[in-house]
Amino acid sequence: MLRLEGIDAGYDGTQILWDIALEAKRGQMTVIIGPNGAGKSSILKVVTGLLPPTGGRVFFDDEDITEVPAYERPDLGIAACPEGRRLFPQLTAEANLRLGAYTLRARRHADDRLAQVYALFPGIRPRATTKALRLSGGEQQMVAIGRALMASPEILVLDEPSLGLAPKVVTEIFETVHRLRLEGLSVLMVEQNAYQALRIADYGYVVQGGRVLRSGPPGELMDLEELRKAYFAIS
């Protein structure tokens, strides 16, 4: 459904991504893992249109969307939850959620979607009128994922949803994302928490130094020597 072909990209003339080939299949959970600075967030920025590639193409349902600007991609069905959540701190949890439904495709169904998001994260319903800055890290992450879901995406793009959260909350977030995938949503997720992410993935990519080092079903990747090296810095 979503395909990157030969993607080169970088910042201010410095190339960061090299010949990235990646596919996220419909109804599957695709996970990108790799150490800090590997280029994982940059790959997601190419997917969401925030980082225009200098080479290669991006396809969504076989349509070339390389030139589609970032603000039009949610209307195609690509909704992202960025690294670090990026909520509006002074707005309430519910106002932040409703902002996710700004697209034409989502606006009409906003109330239904909101009910679904509260059903998915029952813990945030009682926090609806609380300002985002007063929410716990876990609650903020749930609102951030909920906000992306408000856009009625066909593919949910998540950048390190577990970052900085307590282990119990991490498990809860992963379980919820897994449930979304079981309900049929396609998910593309970046994680540093490699093993926990691979456990719920259908397919994984290991990225290092801006290149895809390996890809395959989770069972294959978990045994990889390169993966252990990348994570535990054994040389």
Ligand SMILES: Nc1ncnc2c1ncn2[C@@H]1O[C@H](COP(=O)(O)OP(=O)(O)O)[C@@H](O)[C@H]1O
């Ligand atoms: N906005 C930016 N401007 C310049 N360099 C950046 C920017 N964002 C990321 N980089 C650099 O690109 C490389 C990959 O970063 P990133 O994609 O954020 O990696 P990851 O998400 O895997 O930690 C890093 O060397 C980082 O310093």
Ligand SMILES: [Mg+2]
């Ligand atoms: Mg990152």
